[in-house]
Amino acid sequence: MVSRDDDAVPSVLIVEDDDRIRLSLQLALEDEGYVVTAVASAEQGLQRQQSAPADSILVDLMLPGMDGFDCIRGLRRLGDAPIVVVSARDDTHDIVAALEAGADDYVVKPVRVKELSARLRALRRRTRAAAPALPVMTLDDLEVSPEAGEVRVAGAPVSLTRTEFRLLCTLMEQPGRVLSRGALLDQVWQYEFGDERLVDVHVGRLRRKIEVDPAQPVHLVTVRGLGYKLV
Amino acid sequence: MTHLGLRARASAVFAAGAFVVSASLAAGTYQLTRQSLVTERERTATRAAYFDAAVVRQGLATEGAAVVDVLRTLDTGQGRRPLVLRGGQWFARTADTGFTAAVPESLRAVVRDGSPGVQRVSLNGVPTLVVGVPLRDVDANYYELTAQTELQRTLRQLGITLAVGALATTLAGAALGLWASRRILHPLASVARAARTIAAGDLTTRLDPARDADLAPLTDAFNEMVDELEVRVEADRRFAADVSHELRSPLQTLTAATGVLANRRDSFDARTGLATDLVVSEVDRFSALVEDLLELARGDRPVERREVPVAAALRSVCDAHGVEPRFVRVDARLTWPLDARRFERAAANLVDNAKRHAGGVTSLVCDADDDVLRLVVQDAGPGVPPDERRMIFDRFGRGRRASARGGTGASDGTGLGLALVAQHVAAHGGTVEVADADGGGACFIASFPRGRP
Numbered sequence: 001m002v003s004r005d006d007d008a009v010p011s012v013l014i015v016e017d018d019d020r021i022r023l024s025l026q027l028a029l030e031d032e033g034y035v036v037t038a039v040a041s042a043e044q045g046l047q048r049q050q051s052a053p054a055d056s057i058l059v060d061l062m063l064p065g066m067d068g069f070d071c072i073r074g075l076r077r078l079g080d081a082p083i084v085v086v087s088a089r090d091d092t093h094d095i096v097a098a099l100e101a102g103a104d105d106y107v108v109k110p111v112r113v114k115e116l117s118a119r120l121r122a123l124r125r126r127t128r129a130a131a132p133a134l135p136v137m138t139l140d141d142l143e144v145s146p147e148a149g150e151v152r153v154a155g156a157p158v159s160l161t162r163t164e165f166r167l168l169c170t171l172m173e174q175p176g177r178v179l180s181r182g183a184l185l186d187q188v189w190q191y192e193f194g195d196e197r198l199v200d201v202h203v204g205r206l207r208r209k210i211e212v213d214p215a216q217p218v219h220l221v222t223v224r225g226l227g228y229k230l231v
Numbered sequence: 232m233t234h235l236g237l238r239a240r241a242s243a244v245f246a247a248g249a250f251v252v253s254a255s256l257a258a259g260t261y262q263l264t265r266q267s268l269v270t271e272r273e274r275t276a277t278r279a280a281y282f283d284a285a286v287v288r289q290g291l292a293t294e295g296a297a298v299v300d301v302l303r304t305l306d307t308g309q310g311r312r313p314l315v316l317r318g319g320q321w322f323a324r325t326a327d328t329g330f331t332a333a334v335p336e337s338l339r340a341v342v343r344d345g346s347p348g349v350q351r352v353s354l355n356g357v358p359t360l361v362v363g364v365p366l367r368d369v370d371a372n373y374y375e376l377t378a379q380t381e382l383q384r385t386l387r388q389l390g391i392t393l394a395v396g397a398l399a400t401t402l403a404g405a406a407l408g409l410w411a412s413r414r415i416l417h418p419l420a421s422v423a424r425a426a427r428t429i430a431a432g433d434l435t436t437r438l439d440p441a442r443d444a445d446l447a448p449l450t451d452a453f454n455e456m457v458d459e460l461e462v463r464v465e466a467d468r469r470f471a472a473d474v475s476h477e478l479r480s481p482l483q484t485l486t487a488a489t490g491v492l493a494n495r496r497d498s499f500d501a502r503t504g505l506a507t508d509l510v511v512s513e514v515d516r517f518s519a520l521v522e523d524l525l526e527l528a529r530g531d532r533p534v535e536r537r538e539v540p541v542a543a544a545l546r547s548v549c550d551a552h553g554v555e556p557r558f559v560r561v562d563a564r565l566t567w568p569l570d571a572r573r574f575e576r577a578a579a580n581l582v583d584n585a586k587r588h589a590g591g592v593t594s595l596v597c598d599a600d601d602d603v604l605r606l607v608v609q610d611a612g613p614g615v616p617p618d619e620r621r622m623i624f625d626r627f628g629r630g631r632r633a634s635a636r637g638g639t640g641a642s643d644g645t646g647l648g649l650a651l652v653a654q655h656v657a658a659h660g661g662t663v664e665v666a667d668a669d670g671g672g673a674c675f676i677a678s679f680p681r682g683r684p
Binding site: 108111185224 | 475481487490491538544
């Protein structure tokens with residue numbers, strides 16, 4: 001999968017079954033300078049992403065046929081393009097399930113398209129926005145190459161999504177330091193004010209990929225009442 | 232009027248029952264025992280008196296025998312006192328200390344008429360049996376007084392024993408009542424526990440129907456109630472989710488479409504431009520209103536507490552709402568068990584309220600003692616008149632000054648911000664109130680008691 005961080009014209013795929021929402025999002029995102037492909041079902045979305053991958057993807061959860069959660073899982077298998085859920089549902093249950101399925105972010109309708117666009121820009125980065133070019137970092141058997149976008153655990157390459165990668169780099173840059181959920185939201189998602197469940201679910205996802213026993217993490221540990229740190 | 236508890240009443244009833252049974256048993260036993268003892272003693276005393284009378288008659292039948300000497304030949308021991316009435320004169324072995332007076336006139340009359348008689352009297356407080364036997368052939372009447380001291384002592388001892396027994400039985404009854412009621416109430420404790428778990432939001436809790444067959448009606452009714460509750464809560468939840476979906480979907484279209492219009496605002500003529508502004512600002516306001524209404528509708532959900540770094544949470548709120556750091560005073564190390572999202576929403580709404588209606592925040596202080604976390608937000612506005620201090624926390628309960636100042640379009644709030652603050656604070660078991668700030672303006676004080684995370 002080709003990384004297109006610096007593309008002048010970013011593309012976005014919209015998977016949304018409501019015709020009016022789909023059209024209005026398409027119009028508004030085109031105004032923001034995106035090349036937009038909009039489809040009405042998960043099946044079409046997967047097909048489209050396979051034939052002509054977009055840089056980022058917006059997915060609704062309530063879709064006819066295959067639902068949004070399965071759509072996210074399918075899209076995740078196709079590549080690491082950021083997936084943002086745009087849903088009218090705001091149950092914790094739905095949010096966590098969508099993030100667990102592989103989504104990078106979750107916004108509840110109605111969302112302003114300018115905000116959505118900023119979200120997508122932040123999510124397409126592999127490393128922190130303000131971070132200088134980072135050297136290869138190692139910690140025990142963990143090796144992160146920010147430039148190449150590669151992570152190795154005990155020499156074996158591990159595939160991370162961009163958000164997981166950004167989260168790992170952010171923690172890796174400050175080893176041993178406790179980062180609060182708020183600080184991680186700010187540095188990884190560029191949220192000043194946001195949903196801490198994003199952090200928790202992504203930490204869980206990252207643990208499953210880099211920890212030997214995700215239930216007993218030794219690298220990415222929780223500091224009760226404060227946040228997370230990498231040791 | 233306060234009612235006694237079930238346990239107190241049960242032990243009182245058991246005690247009363249035990250008392251009635253044991254007391255009547257004791258009384259009956261006492262009566263029967265007393266009667267048989269008294270009868271037995273009287274018979275013995277009467278027999279002894281008849282025997283003594285026979286001895287006295289024999290003695291008196293001897294020519295020239297002195298009555299006192301005859302009496303002295305009797306072997307009567309301590310308890311019995313023989314008396315002889317002969318020719319109107321009393322004879323006794325010792326000096327008369329009221330014995331003769333103790334022989335009642337009625338008995339004397341009976342004996343005088345030639346019949347023997349027995350009568351109970353009290354002599355110096357001692358129950359005494361007087362037996363009278365006419366001795367016709369020697370022209371004398373024989374009387375014998377038998378003190379019943381020993382009998383009295385025996386009866387008193389018996390009485391005490393029985394009373395103590397009755398008392399002990401009563402106490403045992405009370406204890407039994409307490410124990411039994413505790414046993415009976417024990418299953419209610421599990422009902423109470425289950426009810427509390429359900430109230431805390433866990434609708435999957437049920438009572439185990441197999442535990443006690445006698446409690447089956449209670450268990451069944453309880454479980455049915457929870458089933459019903461679960462169905463209703465689920466229906467409410469689904470309705471709220473549907474409403475939320477149905478309101479948010481068109482708003483998404485409106486928001487995106489008005490965004491497109493707003494982007495082209497400059498190319499519109501003046502009238503179209505004004506109309507566009509109105510649509511854009513009303514869509515914003517309507518979105519905010521729907522968001523607040525939906526949040527209010529699910530506000531009765533229980534809080535999800537965990538240790539929250541308070542300074543960090545408030546910093547993100549202040550950054551997002553443009554409150555300058557010099558106005559903020561929070562201990563950086565302070566953590567508190569809070570529902571982070573709802574605490575931040577409450578703080579954000581207080582800050583937003585100050586910004587919209589009162590010229591902005593002039594001070595935001597958060598500190599805690601052992602039990603309570605206090606968030607105090609002061610503003611630069613005119614303050615809230617005392618008669619509006621409750622009402623402003625009601626839904627759509629805008630104060631006069633707020634609505635007077637309520638400008639056009641985007642600066643107007645939803646009228647739900649402070650109601651949401653009150654709801655989020657109440658969900659934490661706390662309170663929010665408004666007072667006058669020192670330098671004028673209003674001072675909102677929200678307290679969050681420590682709860683278990």
